[in-house]
Amino acid sequence: MGYKLLHRQWRSTRAMYITMIAELGGTVAVLVLFGIAQPDLYRTKLWRAGNELGFNSSPNVILYSYANYEPYPDIPFVWSQLLTNFNVAISVLSLFLLLTKLIAFIMHVWFPIIAAIINISMIALYAASMGGQAGPDHLDPTYPSSVAWYIAKPCTVAANQKIQGYCRQAKGSFAVTCIMFGIYLANLGLTIWALLPNPANDKVDEDDEDETSSPAALKGGNWEMHGIPQTPRTGGLLYTPRTTAFNTLESKAPLRDQYA
Structure with a gap:
């Protein structure tokens, strides 16, 4: 018995399908919300409205x-075009990874082990x-902001x-992003649960350790003839169907000659 790092089984297939269903719903939501916000539906408007209210630059x-x-x-990351493009990119990537x-x-x-690498990467994204x-905005010292208004x-x-309305849409996008973050954490x-040592998961495969089917396990070393039915012998002489047929044609009965 040894720990297998690659070919490991999942502990719960039902839990995997449940998380994939939740991931599908969250992925569709971020695709729609981030796609609507592309390229600049409300980013600059919220930026300007926050300045008029005295909340940011x-x-x-x-x-x-x-x-x-x-x-x-x-430009602060919260108001940049880079953030909008980044959100659209990770939503498309999420859909591709889900289908894969x-x-x-x-x-x-x-x-x-492959899922662990992908999940950690998506959690970081x-x-x-x-x-x-929800990033800060310290571009204008007069109106510093630690969190987007x-x-x-x-x-x-x-x-x-x-x-x-734009504010609610931005809040919804942030909420769905948090949900996707939680799904990838799950x-x-x-x-991690599947990677933990498990006696039922780490047992050696039967196909790899089947000693009964190995050549060394066969007695007498005659493993080449294993499984071939033995031809019946008569009085120390080997008789095959072909030999019997020839003897019949020659009007020779093997058993009669033997007992005679």
């Missing part, structure tokens, strides 16, 4: 830098997305109903 710093021939400012995992799991090639959506505050602080938990 203003997007006008970009225009000021161009007008004054100043270097392009370092489903096919590999059905074909019994989705091993826990969704953690970066969560940090970006649409996350830290209720949407009703904005009088504009349209801004409130997947990682199942993976």
Whole structure:
């Protein structure tokens, strides 16, 4: 009995299918929400609304830098186009990995060690997305912000109903991102559970250690003839069907000659 790192079985097939169903729902949600937000449905509007409310910097710093021939400012990650593209990319990647995992799991090639690497990677990606959506904004020292206002505050602080709708959509995207983060944590938990030493999982395969079918286990070393029916002998002489046929043609009866 030895620990097998690669060819390990999952502890609970039902739990795996349950997490895949939850992952499918979350993946569809992030695809829709991040796809709608692409390329800039409400990012700049929420940025400007937060400045008008005194919560963060203003997007006008970009225009000021161009007008004054100043270097392009370092846009906070929470208001950058990079975050929007990043969210769309990880949502598409999640769908691809889910389809791949489903096919590999059905074909019994989705091993826990491979799942562990993928789950850790996706946890890191969704953690970066969560940090970006609720990230700080210290671009303007007059209005510093440690957490994006649409996350830290209720949407009703904005009088504009349209801004409130964008705020709720941004909150929904952040909530679904947190759900996907939790789903991949659950997947990682199942993976770690499968990787833990388990006597039923670490036993040697019967096909690899079947001594009864090995040549050394056959007595007398006549393993080449194993399974071939023995030809009956008569009085020390070997008679085969072909020999009997020839003797019959020659009108010789083997048994009669023997007893005579």
